[in-house]
Amino acid sequence: MSRRNRLVKVVTAIAALSLLAAACGDDEPAAVVDTSAIEAEAAAAQSEAESAHAEAHAAQEAADAAAAQAAEALAAFEQAQADAAAAGEADAAAAAAAQAELDAALAAAEAAQAAAEAAQADAMAAQADAEAAQDEAMAAQEAAMMEPEAASIIRFAFAPDPVWDWLTDTGLLAQWEEENNIRIHTSSTWDEFTYFAGGHGDIVSMGTQEIPVLENETSITTVTFGKYNFQRSPMMRRAGDPYETLADIPLGSNICVSSPVSNTGFWTVLADQLHGIDYRVGGGDYNLIVNDHFVNPTNLLRGDCEAAVVIPEAAVPHLRAGEIEIMYGGRMPFQLYNEFSGLNDGKNHVMSNLFTATEEWYDSHPREVAAFLELWQIGIAEWEENTADIVRAYPQHFAVEDEADVEFTVQFMQGANDWFVESVYLDQEWIDNEVAIYDFMTELHPDNPNGLPVGYPAPRYEVVGP
Structure with missing residues (x-):
């Protein structure tokens, strides 16, 4: 193979290598994932990928330089050939010099090819490292996203309740827990006051009049944010x-x-x-x-x-x-409040079951508070739609055994006698009329455990929307 053909082959190979290097090194890096929320390993992998891309670009520059050097060698060779042809036999010295320049150009071209191949190899290796690092970062992110967040826990104390049993047995509670990533740990007691006073719960179902007494007798500061049952004990x-x-x-x-x-x-x-x-x-x-x-x-x-x-x-x-x-006259407490309160807003008042939390827990768990009310509003809807079925399913809550007692209970709770609220959500007007009973409690005998001192600190109530 002639020297010229060898040199042309070198330049052609270098050009091809240059194009391949461009394909490997000039592409934009793969989209960088946001690693702020994943482990440090992913962030380190991303940094490594960026460094590898920088090396690939440097390799490309070296390949381009080699191609330029080869082009210069080719030009020198062609000039040397022209010079040799012009000199002929008449100028042997000039021909020899041209031949020497040709040999030097060929050696330079071959050296440029070797440099280009080495640079290309570096570029390919750097690109492979970048892709591997990027894959590692993506895998770390996917693993972090797939790892489930620990469920939030609500400790809830309340009296035995048929709607709660219904929510549990129908799977509605489990569905709610799954959708909200919250678990409710319950404690069933008829004396929620004592349980909560002992600091054993996050939320408790507590009567309106118990709340200021609890705060007055303990160091617990509360927030009341929902309602459930009216005071019904006649x-x-x-x-x-x-x-x-x-x-x-x-x-x-x-x-x-x-x-x-x-x-x-x-x-x-x-x-x-x-x-x-x-x-x-x-x-x-x-x-x-x-x-x-x-x-x-x-x-x-x-x-x-x-x-x-x-x-x-x-x-x-x-x-x-x-x-x-x-x-x-057959009336229950929530139907008697207006007899002495002087209030008549068209709504029932004095609750036996409000949803009350410690202030510390309430202020730090807004998501759980909203979800908790949503769950109990589902329970209210289930009660209204399935009253008879719930009574039959849980007769122990109603002290009933035969169908006649079930039917009596269902009929007794129709209309004005239903002590379940229509909505668990509070509004400010309702709150203002509800807490008016506290002022009456300041007028009780000093030894009455339900009494409040004049100037008592008003319990905190909050309106939480659906």
Whole structure:
């Protein structure tokens, strides 16, 4: 092969290598992923990829330089050939010099080719390193995205509840937990006040009147953000007894109650405002005996007390049989509030179950608060649509066993007697009228556990929208 042909082949090869180097080194790097939220390994891999691309660009520049050098060598060779032809035999010295220049050009071209091949090899290696580093970064990011975030936990204490059981057994609770990445750890108790006072929960279902008492007696600061059940425990008598109101019962008589607070907090205010009676556990004008809701109907019928304040569902069989009757014209506390409050906003008031959290937990968990209310609004919708089915599914919550008791319960809770709210969400007007009962609590006997001091710190209520 002639020297010229060899040199042309070199230049052609260098040009091809230059194009290949451009394909490898001049492409923009793959889109850089945002590694701010992934592990340091991904960030390091991305940095390595960028360095590899810089090396590839440097290799390309070397290849381009080699190609330029080869082109110069070719030009020198052609000039040397022209010079040799012009000199001919007449000028042998000039021909020899041209031949030497040709040999030098060929050596330079071959050296340029070797340099170009080495530069191209470096560029290819750098490109491979860049792609590997980029793949590593993407894999790290995908792994971080696939790793599930730890579920948030809500510790919730409340009384046994049929709607909660329904949400659990229908899978609605599990669906909500999955969608919101929240788990609710429950503690079932009829004495939520004591449980919460011990610092064992994040959220508790608590009566309106219990909240300022809790704050006054403990160091707990609360936030109330939702509602669920109205205060529903009516005062009951044995059928045939002449008592229409508390004022008709002889002073000093035994009255069966479920707690020193809770519904007793409502009846102590009503007794003071309507009758001027001191009604409290541990003193006052009557002897209040504390027992479980579901025991008190039997205690009343047995004559252990002259009246009993009991949740209606604990007395269903006796109410249906006509053995026990509800005093105050058959009305429950939330239907009696306007008798002494002077308020009439067209809404029911005085709750036995508000959703109340510690202030520290509430302020740091806005997402969980909103999701919690959403869950209970689902529960309310389920109750309204499936009342009879829920009562039949959980008769233990209503002290019912046969179909007649189930039907009585369903009918009893229709219309104005339904103690479930229509919406768990608060509004400011409702809050203002609800907390008005606190002022009445400042007028109670100083030894009344439901009393509040004048100038008490007002509990915090917050409106949380759906």
